[in-house]
Amino acid sequence: MMTENKSCPTDVDYADIRVSSSVVATGTMRALVLESPGALGLRRIAIPQPGPGEILVRVRAAMTCGTDLKAFLRGHPQIPMPGTFGHEYSGDVVAVGEGAPFAVGDAVMGVHSAPCQDCAWCQRGQENLCESIMATKVLGSYAEYLLIPARIAALNVFQKPAWLSYDRAALLEPLACVAHGLERANAHVDDRVLIIGPGAIGLMFVASLRQQGVRNITLAGRNPERLAIGEGFGARTVKYPDVGTNYDLVIECTGKVEVWEASLNMVRRGGTVVLFGGCPSGTTAKFDTGRLHYDEISLISPFHFGTKAVRTARSWLLDPEFDLSPLVSGERALEDGEQVFRDLEASKGLKYVFRP
Numbered sequence: 001m002m003t004e005n006k007s008c009p010t011d012v013d014y015a016d017i018r019v020s021s022s023v024v025a026t027g028t029m030r031a032l033v034l035e036s037p038g039a040l041g042l043r044r045i046a047i048p049q050p051g052p053g054e055i056l057v058r059v060r061a062a063m064t065c066g067t068d069l070k071a072f073l074r075g076h077p078q079i080p081m082p083g084t085f086g087h088e089y090s091g092d093v094v095a096v097g098e099g100a101p102f103a104v105g106d107a108v109m110g111v112h113s114a115p116c117q118d119c120a121w122c123q124r125g126q127e128n129l130c131e132s133i134m135a136t137k138v139l140g141s142y143a144e145y146l147l148i149p150a151r152i153a154a155l156n157v158f159q160k161p162a163w164l165s166y167d168r169a170a171l172l173e174p175l176a177c178v179a180h181g182l183e184r185a186n187a188h189v190d191d192r193v194l195i196i197g198p199g200a201i202g203l204m205f206v207a208s209l210r211q212q213g214v215r216n217i218t219l220a221g222r223n224p225e226r227l228a229i230g231e232g233f234g235a236r237t238v239k240y241p242d243v244g245t246n247y248d249l250v251i252e253c254t255g256k257v258e259v260w261e262a263s264l265n266m267v268r269r270g271g272t273v274v275l276f277g278g279c280p281s282g283t284t285a286k287f288d289t290g291r292l293h294y295d296e297i298s299l300i301s302p303f304h305f306g307t308k309a310v311r312t313a314r315s316w317l318l319d320p321e322f323d324l325s326p327l328v329s330g331e332r333a334l335e336d337g338e339q340v341f342r343d344l345e346a347s348k349g350l351k352y353v354f355r356p
């Protein structure tokens with residue numbers, strides 16, 4: 001039997017909690033809504049109710065993300081406005097639709113998208129490019145409740161072990177992006193790897209490469225506190241742009257056109273450059289065609305992830321030694337939402353957690 005969480009009086013204020021397999025939470029909930037770039041408001045909206053195969057999750061941890069910061073600052077093609085916001089989450093199932101793969105009371109971790117596994121891209125193993133993966137994703141983890149559509153619940157939501165904290169479990173989505181990037185990068189354990197940009201993603205690349213047994217990792221950036229976290233994860237650190245050259249693998253994690261362009265000069269002949277950080281839409285980059293061709297540089301730009309990367313990321317999180325807690329800069333309240341993104345804009349903190 002589910003017990004009410006006494007430390008969360010908002011449950012009682014805004015929702016009618018009943019113990020039932022069909023309807024547990026009704027009424028309204030607090031949710032951050034991105035109205036337009038720069039305008040993020042706390043609203044009270046209806047708690048969604050699960051249909052067939054769907055699950056309603058009481059959000060216990062929701063992490064801020066670089067993609068959300070981009071959307072907040074300048075809009076984002078994949079994030080509609082006005083709309084509920086946030087996509088990294090973990091929590092407890094409080095209501096399920098008919099045939100859903102979870103039960104009320106299950107603690108879960110998951111991502112916010114799932115491929116159809118039927119379209120041409122899915123059939124050829126490129127689930128990240130699935131025709132409908134973006135159209136069917138769910139946004140809105142900066143809220144008390146999040147409704148997970150049936151396809152996502154079936155494919156990309158998992159039981160969260162009790163020992164794994166909700167905070168750590170909520171890192172599954174960004175880590176799945178990193179796992180997909182590493183699938184494509186095909187790193188070898190003896191590679192000299194350069195990671196440019198010590199944001200949360202760059203730091204996750206450091207931790208994940210170490211997890212894979214790669215030892216020679218250089219992290220380049222300008223923010224001393226972030227570089228120090230990278231050192232703690234096992235990277236050598238250098239101040240950008242004095243990064244050296246001849247790396248086997250360069251992973252760009254800044255999303256800046258000039259860094260995309262410069263990264264080509266840092267890789268060895270025959271090496272690979274991973275352009276990971278998405279640049280503002282409409283921008284173009286210039287590359288030396290001679291360098292690309294005669295030095296046979298591989299340029300790849302991985303996007304999103306498929307089901308395999310989600311499972312890889314989950315296996316990393318289930319390793320107790322794999323500790324990403326230095327990436328979480330603190331807990332914030334939903335009421336503070338707009339200020340949280342102003343702080344992130346000013347490079348104050350890496351990721352913040354809401355426990356709505």
Ligand SMILES: [Zn+2]
Nearest residue numbers: 065088173174
């Ligand atoms: Zn994210």
Ligand SMILES: [Zn+2]
Nearest residue numbers: 116119122130
């Ligand atoms: Zn598909």
